[in-house]
Amino acid sequence: MTEGWRKWLSGDRRGTYAVALVPAGAIFAGLFIAPLAYFFAVSFWTVRARMMRPDFSPQNYVEAVSEYGDVLAFTLAISGIIAISTTVLAFLFAYAIRFKLGRFANLFLFLTLITLFGGYLVKIYAWKSILGTDGVLNKALLLLGIIEAPLGALLYSANGVVITLTYFLLPFAVLPIYGSLRSLKDVTIEAARDLGAGPVSVMRDVVLPQCQGGLLTAFTLSFLISAGDYVTPRFVGGGAALIGTFIENQFSIAFNWPLGSALAFTTMAATLAVVAAVRFLLVWGLKP
Amino acid sequence: MTRASILNFIWIAVAFLIAGYLLIPIALVVLFSFNTSALTSLPLSGLTLAWYGKLLSIDYFWPALQNSMIIAAAVSVVSVASGTLAALALARMPARRSERFIYLLSLPMMLPALIIGISLLSFFVRLLPIKLGLFTVILGQLVVVQPFVIAILYARLQSFDWSIVDSARDLGATPSRAFFTITLPVIQPTVVGAGLIALAISLDDFIITFFTIGSGNTLPTMVWGLVRTSLDPTINALATLLLAVSIGSTALALRFSRYQG
Numbered sequence: 001m002t003e004g005w006r007k008w009l010s011g012d013r014r015g016t017y018a019v020a021l022v023p024a025g026a027i028f029a030g031l032f033i034a035p036l037a038y039f040f041a042v043s044f045w046t047v048r049a050r051m052m053r054p055d056f057s058p059q060n061y062v063e064a065v066s067e068y069g070d071v072l073a074f075t076l077a078i079s080g081i082i083a084i085s086t087t088v089l090a091f092l093f094a095y096a097i098r099f100k101l102g103r104f105a106n107l108f109l110f111l112t113l114i115t116l117f118g119g120y121l122v123k124i125y126a127w128k129s130i131l132g133t134d135g136v137l138n139k140a141l142l143l144l145g146i147i148e149a150p151l152g153a154l155l156y157s158a159n160g161v162v163i164t165l166t167y168f169l170l171p172f173a174v175l176p177i178y179g180s181l182r183s184l185k186d187v188t189i190e191a192a193r194d195l196g197a198g199p200v201s202v203m204r205d206v207v208l209p210q211c212q213g214g215l216l217t218a219f220t221l222s223f224l225i226s227a228g229d230y231v232t233p234r235f236v237g238g239g240a241a242l243i244g245t246f247i248e249n250q251f252s253i254a255f256n257w258p259l260g261s262a263l264a265f266t267t268m269a270a271t272l273a274v275v276a277a278v279r280f281l282l283v284w285g286l287k288p
Numbered sequence: 289m290t291r292a293s294i295l296n297f298i299w300i301a302v303a304f305l306i307a308g309y310l311l312i313p314i315a316l317v318v319l320f321s322f323n324t325s326a327l328t329s330l331p332l333s334g335l336t337l338a339w340y341g342k343l344l345s346i347d348y349f350w351p352a353l354q355n356s357m358i359i360a361a362a363v364s365v366v367s368v369a370s371g372t373l374a375a376l377a378l379a380r381m382p383a384r385r386s387e388r389f390i391y392l393l394s395l396p397m398m399l400p401a402l403i404i405g406i407s408l409l410s411f412f413v414r415l416l417p418i419k420l421g422l423f424t425v426i427l428g429q430l431v432v433v434q435p436f437v438i439a440i441l442y443a444r445l446q447s448f449d450w451s452i453v454d455s456a457r458d459l460g461a462t463p464s465r466a467f468f469t470i471t472l473p474v475i476q477p478t479v480v481g482a483g484l485i486a487l488a489i490s491l492d493d494f495i496i497t498f499f500t501i502g503s504g505n506t507l508p509t510m511v512w513g514l515v516r517t518s519l520d521p522t523i524n525a526l527a528t529l530l531l532a533v534s535i536g537s538t539a540l541a542l543r544f545s546r547y548q549g
Contacts, residue, residue: 024374024393024434031408032396032431038415039407052414089306096303100296108307113542115310117488118534120495121511122527126313128515129320136316170310199295221398228400231495235515244402251406251499261410264403 043261052257060262068246068263072270075227075243078158080274082165083223089166090173090218095207097174098181099189109178116171124235127164131236156238164236165226172225173218180214181207209286216282220275227271243267314531321524339525346522352505356491358422359506363429364486370430371437372479376471378438379445390442394435404431405499412500420502428500433489437482440545444478481545488534488541 046055065072093112097105130136138150184207192206208215226232230244243263250260324334343349374393378386396404408428412418448471456466472479494508501509507530514523 018377020373020377021389023370024438027370027430027434028393028396031427032404035407035411036403038411039403042410042414089309092299092302093306096299096306100299101303108303110539110542111307111310114535114538115314117485117492117538119314119527119531120492121508121515122317122531123313125511125515125523125527126317130313130316167309167313170306224398225400228402230402231512244400247402247406251409257406257410257414260406264406268399268403 039261040265042258043265045258047256047258050255060259061266063259064262064266068243068266071241071243071246072267074240075267076270076274078161078240078242079223079227079271082162082169082226083219085162086166086169086173086222087177087215087219090170090177091211091215093170094174094178094181094211094214097178098184099186112171112174112178116175120168121231123168124164124232127160127167128235131160131163156236156240158237158240160236160238161233161240161242164232165222165229168232169222169225173222176217176221177211177214180211184210212282212286216279219278219282223275223278224271227267317524318528318531320521321528323521323524326520339521342520342522343525343529348505348510349526352507352510355422355501355504356506356508359425359429359497360487360490362426363433363490364483366426367430367433367437367486368479368483371434371482372441372475374434375438375441375445376467378442379448380450386442390438393438396431397435401432401493401495404428405496408496409499420500421504422501424500424502425497425506428496429490429493432493432496433486436489437486440482440485441475441478444475444545448475478545481541484537484541484544488537491530491537492534 041054042052043060044056044058045052046057046059047053093108097108097112101108132138138147141147142150189202189206192202197205227242228244229242230248233240233242233245244267247260247263247267250256250263254260319332321339322335322337323332324336324338325332378389381389405428408424408431409420412420412424418424453466453470456470457463461469492508494512497506498509498512505513507526511523511526511530514526
């Protein structure tokens, strides 16, 4: 045996692996974990005369729950609607790409991928000009005679937030679902059909359990991201402010960082609890 | 028509509707950037490049463009280096352990950018304290860009034939020589692809940039300012420019890496 092999087999290679992980680990630990840990500590600080003092007070959490409880509940409800509509649309699209579109499939997948990383602000801005009272959507509906007067409730309402965030999150949700559908073989579906399963039971017993992981990833991602968004409500939400707006306010206007931090961690805890519950229900519901 | 073909037709119709939902808003932004009217509503009143001219004459456009380019270049180079190294290490670990690591390193993708942005802001300003500027933006963006690079390269390395590297090592190549003469040339298209994706994400980032830049502008923070202050298609011109760069680099990345979802 050569020296290299002996080193390889004796586990020496593990040392070289660890070295290659150091730069990425340093970025992760130093610029993600450390700031979050510090930021968590800040949530227990107090503010007196607009000055932050290190402290160990639960006061900010009490205030977060008592003052912002209903905003948080509203945020969770809206994010839930966004996450469900995003996941459903993404599933329909991914399923059609995988099984129904034939030679158009690659084109549609390409379309999803190129809209993935382009223009967060641009996309929100696009909907601002589409949904307004003299926007494209109202013009089109008037022209088609579907409505008599422009709909005011499209923009500057919760509707606008749902439409815009669903739009933004859709490509991110299509990919994990498509990924899990790709490993589903046509043969499996044909076999189920040959054994007498109708379209509904093929969907329920074969397709959905197979892409459970993708559906969960899509739901989790859309729920967490929309619960923390503050730009969309600002542009198209009008009075429908989500919790993110209030968190951001503590940094741009109120300068109460400890309260902002407590709000952020309360939101994170609440969203993670919802995600855990949904995961449990979905896994339980899709059991054959 | 049979029942099955009606069902198929419905599936295809739904797919086209969703594709329309994905494309039309972006297409309208681009379309209005060439419209002579200052109002963003149809029908178009005529074609013009005037809004692009107006954009280029805004005095803070050029510094914003320069800042965006410096940040994007630095973020893609650093994240590709750290991400590729990490993916190489992860790909040679037992699958179970590497998946646990990937899950951990992907956490920044799951967290709202707002929370990452404000925690970085308090970390830089209060704890360290570093002066906010392009450098802090670069550090902040690395957090969210790196997981994408790792995921893309890790996926590519799943089908990598390690035996050729092992043979090179057996024949006496040093680890670095084996890397530069074998591993890197083989995965190079994916490395370039990941770099372009990193570029697209960096150029598009608004929230983390907003909290960590202090003063000064990048192209996205300029869009933010314009949406709040002006209401003419100059924003559409800037938006079209941003879209062209991010969609262009993503399309190029897909071509390079032959990534399929």
